[in-house]
Amino acid sequence: MGSLPAHTTPADARKILENRAREAGFDLVGVTGAEPLEEGGERLREWQEAGMAADMGYMQRPVGLLSNPKKLQKSARSVVSLGVSYYPGEHPENPGGGRVARYAWGRDYHEIIKERLYRLRRELEQELGTRIKARAFTDAVPLLERSAAQKAGLGFFGRNSCLINGEIGSYFFIADLIVDLHLPPDPPGTGTCGRCTRCMDRCPTGAIQAPGVVDARRCISYLTIENRGEIPRHLRPLVGDWAFGCDICQEVCPYNKTKASRSPWPEFGAASGAGPYLEIEEVLEIRTDEEFEKRFAGTPLTRPGREGLLRNCCVSAGNLGLRELVPALARCLREDPSPLVRGHAAWALGEIGGDAAIKVLRGGAEDDAWCLREIEAALRNADRSASVG
Numbered sequence: 001m002g003s004l005p006a007h008t009t010p011a012d013a014r015k016i017l018e019n020r021a022r023e024a025g026f027d028l029v030g031v032t033g034a035e036p037l038e039e040g041g042e043r044l045r046e047w048q049e050a051g052m053a054a055d056m057g058y059m060q061r062p063v064g065l066l067s068n069p070k071k072l073q074k075s076a077r078s079v080v081s082l083g084v085s086y087y088p089g090e091h092p093e094n095p096g097g098g099r100v101a102r103y104a105w106g107r108d109y110h111e112i113i114k115e116r117l118y119r120l121r122r123e124l125e126q127e128l129g130t131r132i133k134a135r136a137f138t139d140a141v142p143l144l145e146r147s148a149a150q151k152a153g154l155g156f157f158g159r160n161s162c163l164i165n166g167e168i169g170s171y172f173f174i175a176d177l178i179v180d181l182h183l184p185p186d187p188p189g190t191g192t193c194g195r196c197t198r199c200m201d202r203c204p205t206g207a208i209q210a211p212g213v214v215d216a217r218r219c220i221s222y223l224t225i226e227n228r229g230e231i232p233r234h235l236r237p238l239v240g241d242w243a244f245g246c247d248i249c250q251e252v253c254p255y256n257k258t259k260a261s262r263s264p265w266p267e268f269g270a271a272s273g274a275g276p277y278l279e280i281e282e283v284l285e286i287r288t289d290e291e292f293e294k295r296f297a298g299t300p301l302t303r304p305g306r307e308g309l310l311r312n313c314c315v316s317a318g319n320l321g322l323r324e325l326v327p328a329l330a331r332c333l334r335e336d337p338s339p340l341v342r343g344h345a346a347w348a349l350g351e352i353g354g355d356a357a358i359k360v361l362r363g364g365a366e367d368d369a370w371c372l373r374e375i376e377a378a379l380r381n382a383d384r385s386a387s388v389g
């Protein structure tokens, strides 16, 4: 088990950690013990039992695993929780693209943050003069990171379930260093949403079922990132122009309106990755996984895979009513190897409507049963708007 040299008190070690973490670019630093996260575990159990984890298999793992840092590292004594702002600014007015959630404008945060975490560990080892056994990660292992971060003092749970920090809002990643050192724990994070319910009122799909409880099955972030299947037809119009993730419950939060300041990490800026909008036509032309991987390598946008991202871009095109995309959607409907993409392309054509779209919908040679149902529904939709118009 790691121990501090005789001349260093736990309080000294805590101060050194704070200084090195800030130098490494972390905005928030806190420590909690490595005991199980009991309240978080209880909430997780209820959430799982209500089916709110949707199809995320990794969130259906046993509560005792997800809520116990010692399952990740036997010798764990403290969890160092760190916050790093990713706020890249506000979306400019939509030029007709697929909207990307702010956390994904730049490079993939997983590797970038992990590297800095291990560097932080090395610096601590040098300065403290002791070996530290550590596990470093962000959003990559089975642990309730928000619960650990709240216990470590990084912020409080907002009604949108995000961890909110009174000084910087909620546009920050949580990163963790589980260490075998005993460090003095911080008091848990406190704060309140007061009477504000904007996030609950403004979520287009009504995903926030109760304060702090998000039903993934309705959350646009889940539907466009983690979901591998169709976006349920009744939810598609509510997804709006979001093509990857969603920030609405954070955008409307008063803490973010007044406290969010741009992340100093250039990796998270729009210039380093996909930026605030995807060019829908360009995405709709990607026909192979290799091409897709090459186009989005090193960004978070690889997560839903080619089919998922094209599915989302079809939905954005339909909701934006982009007539100029009828030819690209027609090519998807005729040529894309994936029924998932073809079915959503049909839906978008139905939403856009007009003679050209109807002609495409009538003229196909589809043989997939689900796609055929999508085409029929799209034709009903397009015909209905034609007769109303």
Ligand code: B12
Pocket: 039, 040, 041, 043, 044, 047, 056, 059, 101, 102, 103, 138, 139, 140, 141, 142, 143, 144, 145, 146, 147, 157, 158, 159, 160, 161, 162, 163, 164, 170, 171, 172, 173, 174, 175, 211, 212, 213, 214, 216, 219, 221, 222, 225, 226, 244, 245, 246, 247, 249
């Ligand atoms: C699964 C997951 C998702 C799912 C489900 C989200 C959800 N709310 O559960 C989906 C795909 C929808 C999602 C979306 C997003 N995610 Co996500 N996601 C995760 C993941 C992997 C697990 C979250 C989880 O445990 N959910 C289960 C439920 C039960 O837990 P919970 O919502 O956190 O609720 C906790 C509270 O209720 C808490 N609690 C305990 N006591 C109390 C007391 C009170 C009074 C209250 C209210 C709550 C409370 O206990 C619960 C368990 O910890 C974490 C990484 C990790 N390993 O922790 C990232 C993580 C939560 N996601 C993150 C981000 C950035 C996002 C998005 C903003 C991305 C985007 N822009 O599209 C959205 C935000 C949507 C939202 N409002 O949550 C960050 C959040 C950082 C922050 N400041 O909070 C995390 C921590 C990743 C990271 N390492 O930075 N995500």
